[in-house]
Amino acid sequence: MTVTIADVAREAGVSLSTVSRALSDKPVIKAQTRLRIQRIAADMGYSPSAIARGLATKRTHKLGVLVLSLADPFVSELVSHMDQAAIERGYSLLLCTCGGDPQREMAGLELLHQQRVDAVVVADPAVPDKFLPLIQAGEPPVVLINKRHYPCSVATDNLVASSLAVQHLVALGHRRIAFIGSSRNRTESAERLDGYRLSLEKAGLSADSQLVLDGEGGYGGGEQGARFLLAQPCAPTALLCFDDLTAIGAMRAAAARGLRIPDDLSVVGVDDISLAPYTSPPLTTVAQDKEQLARLAVTMALTLAHGKGPVPGQILTPSLVVRGSTGPAPSA
Amino acid sequence: MTVTIADVAREAGVSLSTVSRALSDKPVIKAQTRLRIQRIAADMGYSPSAIARGLATKRTHKLGVLVLSLADPFVSELVSHMDQAAIERGYSLLLCTCGGDPQREMAGLELLHQQRVDAVVVADPAVPDKFLPLIQAGEPPVVLINKRHYPCSVATDNLVASSLAVQHLVALGHRRIAFIGSSRNRTESAERLDGYRLSLEKAGLSADSQLVLDGEGGYGGGEQGARFLLAQPCAPTALLCFDDLTAIGAMRAAAARGLRIPDDLSVVGVDDISLAPYTSPPLTTVAQDKEQLARLAVTMALTLAHGKGPVPGQILTPSLVVRGSTGPAPSA
DNA sequence: CTGTTAGCGCTTTCAC
């Protein structure tokens, strides 16, 4: 039913291999016959089977992508950029979301392997340590996003990220700066917390453990976290949130308490998702260069896929984007 | 290097087919030998090649997904649900974003076909009409999301969607209700506009063409649209926006003009993305049942993939979710 | 219950 290379060969009166060569633009074929064959193939509605080709060449031109959930805008923007980068190089993305289920994290990687993807990019905050042996086996090669402690990774410098935020807030006169983490993103959250502590110390402020909270992640985590923190006797004047989602949730909690942002409370996020300029007030945040992250990850993955490894990990420096959600500390 | 079924067979002292059967849990194998083989396979680190299996069975257990862009939360939430539904049925998603480039829309479909996906789900607002022949060819079978005029589609009823919104606004006393469309989503926008006009008439209000605007889509489209509408001499008291993104952009423009929502201006969106409850004020919107949309699409796609077609299109009824962005029309 | 034998659709030496 589907037309194969053999059908085209018969129709064109040439051999299988000639058709194969003509269709893959191998230079050895006489230009004239190549054109003729290509025309015939097109006329017959021939569509090459990537499956068969994959079997024969042991290359699928597919990149596996393992993520926690596409519902997170940071992730989906990242994947979006990866797809863009992949397409430019003739690759497609095989997607696998594992929703935080540790069972499925492993299953996901195995699944991608079975599909014989040429490489996989993992953008899941919860990579279990069991991954390590699989990753080091290099079959398929794996590159991780925002996991700087793993071998092949491209990551934003989380310490710098929270430092930028803290410095900004300190410069605005804030003294009681809280941190709302995300248990969904344990390791990253821990790094950002470190950066927060370090730069607080550097500014001569002691990190009050009352002001550090581990939210559950997402909008809800931010909302609950902020609700709790703002109800304390000595509430913070500024909130450093794990990410923009958390920050948005926190702003909601603040609004519910009747606090005005940034007059009564400053809020800063991390990521700079495309929504950030559109919150009200617009969100001050520390931007991760998602496109660069994506491109580097794809490039690295393909490099490994072509056996040209190992490659050094890359660390990107985030940048502060000041918008309307931060302001001078209330004088009261 | 990679261990194949033949290696396992040799190691286990049985034939290829026995291993194949044991590994795919075919009932005919003696339980004991099956277990033995499975153990040996596992020990050897055997990982079945989906590629080879695909060639042999002509089923890849892969679903192609064609979208405009994952950067749109509605889309990414949809894809997220589709992945969930697919996994439950033993399928994976092959993703293809085509960023509105009509060239790539066709290329994308062809690409997915070459990968021999069992079926494809298109959630791209801009399906060019050239698709139709390809779609009807049924190779691979295609199901469309939110394209009710196409053969196999699962769609939210856009007329009902905007009617619900308009009725809600009219009930609140609004008379000057504007509509901000999205040129990025031409056909859907047109349907929602129809619903808007119809229900306006039904309410005895004439649709003022001054109040209908075709935004460019996304946050920016909403912002620009609202900026323009609100600057008019006889500005609207309520805005029906193409989607939540547009609504969020519109709210920003309103804030920039110093308008208070919902006191001075009511805003309603469509989609009910997960962000909607977290805007300030929380967004009143018409919810599409994204999970249902996704599940039906996947189910329909798989049904077609198994040759059990054709299937009837499905229309889902949206529902109004009243939050804080709408209120009584200003009495002034 | 298990083994033998053809393919699935394509690429790729190796000859001519």
Added chain:
DNA sequence: GTGAAAGCGCTAACAG
């Protein structure tokens, strides 16, 4: 330049 033939790793009749 082009053709013939041998796989890639697996499944699926068909026999036993």
